[in-house]
Amino acid sequence: MKEKTVRISIAGFGHVGGGVAEIVRQKREEIARIHGINIKIVGIADLRGVIVDENGLSEDAILKLKREKRKRKGEEAEDIYVDTNTTGMTTLEMIREVEHEIMVEATPTNIVDGEPGLSHIITALESGRHVVTSNKGPMALESTRLIELAAKKGKELRFGSTVGGATPIISLIRENLAGNRIISVKGILNGTCNYILTRMTEEGLPYEHVLKEAQELGIAEADPSKDVSGIDTALKLVILANFVFGLNASYKDVEVVGIEEITLDALKLADDAGYVIKLIGAVDQEGDLSVRQRLVPKENPLNVGGTLNVATIRTDLAGDITIVGKGAGPIETASAVISDIISIG
């Protein structure tokens, strides 16, 4: 197979951005052999600054950045600015000025105005770069505008990892169901909520107890409100809905109910009748969007437990297709970013 070099930059060097660099390090040769693509990381931008090498950053340089990052989180935070060998460029300058094909946007999700990810994505598309993003903010707030901009510039905008993490819900619809009309999509898009409801159901433990357990296990964040309120599900649902049905929705348009009020009594009643209660995000071809608790028959493929994510895609020809997988995790999410990079090719 003829090998092609694909130069990427990474904006945001946290779990996902770092995971992308780590996978590229471990799998560079395998990816080149199987897919004919030689991925070269030519720039990484972080809060602390930007490192750049047009010939591809060395493993040492990338590892050093990781170590510096760890240091900064520890006690020697003050030292790192001295050690870090950054360029003095801003992130936007890196995106504009360093020659590369694909910009990977992996800064944290901001649901107020989508920044800084939104500006990163716009700048990359306007500079003639393809974009792969794991950042839900810009896509949940401005996906129509971004998809249109990408089309206008003739560039790819991929965001498979924003919905379902490692579970390829978006790319399944994009690649594998061609010829089908999608009638509706519904699913469990937040692993924290699924974990809490599964444990409450299976162990008969109250909400507060299980939430605390989930926080101790690192499954729920210290501030779990975005998850348990249903907002995170709504963000993903909007990204999915705009993609599948060409809507121009914002997550603020979604009717959202979370899981904070679910009682053990309700779970028990459902169980006796052959159901489980799940927090389901749903959208149909009429454009109705909702995030709320739903009764799911126990034998339905949507009934998956633990932290799993799942989506059922109803189609006119193939019937219902359900996909299940891990919804989160840094390496899992980074692997979805890598799949998107390879698919642009």
Add this chain to the structure above:
Amino acid sequence: MKEKTVRISIAGFGHVGGGVAEIVRQKREEIARIHGINIKIVGIADLRGVIVDENGLSEDAILKLKREKRKRKGEEAEDIYVDTNTTGMTTLEMIREVEHEIMVEATPTNIVDGEPGLSHIITALESGRHVVTSNKGPMALESTRLIELAAKKGKELRFGSTVGGATPIISLIRENLAGNRIISVKGILNGTCNYILTRMTEEGLPYEHVLKEAQELGIAEADPSKDVSGIDTALKLVILANFVFGLNASYKDVEVVGIEEITLDALKLADDAGYVIKLIGAVDQEGDLSVRQRLVPKENPLNVGGTLNVATIRTDLAGDITIVGKGAGPIETASAVISDIISIG
């Protein structure tokens, strides 16, 4: 979007071949609009003969063939040869001589020597046509040879509908998990077996009773031996295994146990322990192939009921990805053929 004409021929005009023609008729404009591909059927070959129109067969001509076919199955079988306006070409002549881009192979599965499908596929590839096949025989007997021939000729060979029917197991692995190494695949690949085991488990009915019910419902064939013996699962498993792991296996290499001997006692014992019994086809990266009854924990995503098919793909980065859908049905299978046609583009 710029439109591109893709001329196809169809060899075998039964449920699947007829379904493909029907979907093209209904969705020609939708497919052109969304995917930029104008599908034109320029030849159809059947046991009775071949119809051809290099400008695209008219809907009337195709419908007439369907009606003739129905007639032939009825009492007036003798008449049809008089009415049918065929060319006198053989199927192989149609494949070789009529200009087209993609040959759709949809003749019945023959597990002895793969014919006539095997010759159709070889002839098409050697004539410079891409191939989309729903026929398990050639792929379960000679997939390595066919994949190599396609590569040598620079043509695509797509066979997504041979495994899982409408459930895109093969294309999921091909398109969506790029960057992952596949560690193993296991699944329920035969809807008839799944239906029988599900009903036995849920209703406590014996094997013979449920088999008869399935035959009455059209879920099991009059001669169900290929399904219940596990051979159909083995055919699909081999196609999957050769594709995923580059094996050179034939279905005769697979250790196969069917479902004929499963007792209600065994199902009950499993149930009490929190398991269901399913007929699982499995392959791992060591190349071990097996089709046998396995205990599946009730909460595992592989536990799907009715006639559903399911596969869990274990990957090194994304973890386990499970896909569930309809494993059979003429329109469902035809829809997978259409997806393959569009993906060749």
